[in-house]
Structure formats: structure tokens, C-alpha cells
Amino acid sequence: DQQVKQNSPSLSVQEGRISILNCDYTNSMFDYFLWYKKYPAEGPTFLISISSIKDKNEDGRFTVFLNKSAKHLSLHIVPSQPGDSAVYFCAASARGAGGTSYGKLTFGQGTILTVHP
Amino acid sequence: DTGVSQDPRHKITKRGQNVTFRCDPISEHNRLYWYRQTLGQGPEFLTYFQNEAQLEKSRLLSDRFSAERPKGSFSTLEIQRTEQGDSAMYLCASSLVRNTEAFFGQGTRLTVV
Numbered sequence: 001d002q003q004v005k006q007n008s009p010s011l012s013v014q015e016g017r018i019s020i021l022n023c024d025y026t027n028s029m030f031d032y033f034l035w036y037k038k039y040p041a042e043g044p045t046f047l048i049s050i051s052s053i054k055d056k057n058e059d060g061r062f063t064v065f066l067n068k069s070a071k072h073l074s075l076h077i078v079p080s081q082p083g084d085s086a087v088y089f090c091a092a093s094a095r096g097a098g099g100t101s102y103g104k105l106t107f108g109q110g111t112i113l114t115v116h117p
Numbered sequence: 118d119t120g121v122s123q124d125p126r127h128k129i130t131k132r133g134q135n136v137t138f139r140c141d142p143i144s145e146h147n148r149l150y151w152y153r154q155t156l157g158q159g160p161e162f163l164t165y166f167q168n169e170a171q172l173e174k175s176r177l178l179s180d181r182f183s184a185e186r187p188k189g190s191f192s193t194l195e196i197q198r199t200e201q202g203d204s205a206m207y208l209c210a211s212s213l214v215r216n217t218e219a220f221f222g223q224g225t226r227l228t229v230v
Contacts, residue, residue, distance in 0.1 A: 004159075006159075009157075032217050034217065034218065036221075041223070042223055043121070043208055043210075043221030043222050043223045043224050044160065044221045045221070046218045046219070046220065049217065049218060089159050089160070093217050096172075101214050101215070102217040103165060103172065103173060104150065104162040104165055104173060105150075105160075105217075105219060107159030108159050109157065109158055110158070110159050
């Protein structure tokens, strides 16, 4: 049961253009979402996050949009740079028992982004 | 602080052998997580600790797997009687309780031959 899905295994973009990575989730208990970036032979690196009380969060070239009714989020990278080429993972979390804190992350399968010079 | 550290980086073992991996989290982080990643998939949750207490363990986790965090600092993950299907990247991450963002180590790549 894949609760977090990234349906595009790969995306190729020209340098300077916008990269849009998509993610869908099925578990309505998820209310915190994160994007991680992973280079080969390294662990995932946190990029940006969004709480379900927001529909947009921006950090420099990176913006995450959340559509709760559609259970969909997306990561926009503008402008894209060759150094952005990596695997991008969407992750989601739900509050634990008692509703006080978050626990484990549930990840999507990842999207390989390639930015061409 | 140099971040989350995992040892070894690579491990090749014969089927049926036991292996143990170590994770040293960021020093002030009280949460520690273990994930497993196979080719073409995202990290899959295995278990996590808050201080020395193991708070959750994946239902998919075989009883051949055991994890400890005896003093609330470093953690070990042991796999007994390894099988070829155990071949994967084992990732450790740590965080503060109040934060959801987890910081990952570089992982231990296990190959069972």
C-alpha cells in the first residue's frame, strides 16, 4: 500500500527553466509534508517542508504547494540549475498518539531530476 | 558536529551471517530513526527511538532485525541470519522531538551474497 506516490520516475529540464515535481498521498492523517534531495552515495538532505495549515511555502528558488482537497503537493524549482540534478523524494508525516508530535516519515518512490546546461 | 554518522559505509556478507550497523546521531537530537532503501524506491521506515525508548517498529520488520539505543545516544541495528533480500541501503536519521525534519546519515550499503 503506497501511501505517498510520485508518479513521474524522471524529469528532464533545461537550465533556467522551471522544474515541477509532483506528489500524491492517500492517508488523510498526514498533515506535514517534506521534500528531500538525494545525490548518489549520500543520504537524503532536507529541502523544504509545509504544514497542512498552509497551502504554500517558499524558500529561495524552492516553493512547495499543497492542495489538501486533492491530496496533492508539488515542488517548484525556479530557475533550475545543473546542480539541482538529483533524486527528489516527497515525504509525509502524521501526528502520533496524543497528537503532540510527529514520528516516522513515509516516502514516495522518488523522481530523478536532470537539469541540462 | 559533523552530522549523522554511520558505520560501516559498505558491508558484504554471506547469506546466513549476522551483521551489525552503528549510527551516531547529531548530539542534541533525542529521536533516532532507521530506514531501509532499495533500488528505485524511497526510504522505508523500520523503527525509531526517543532517547533510549523504542517507540515504533514497522509491522513489516522481520524478527531477524533488532535495534537498540542503550544510552539514548548511538544506536545499533542487527540483522541475524541474513538473506539476499536484506541487501539494501540502511539509513539512519535523527531529529529533535519538536521538529519533523530529520537529518540523514550517508547510509550503510549491505550486500548479501
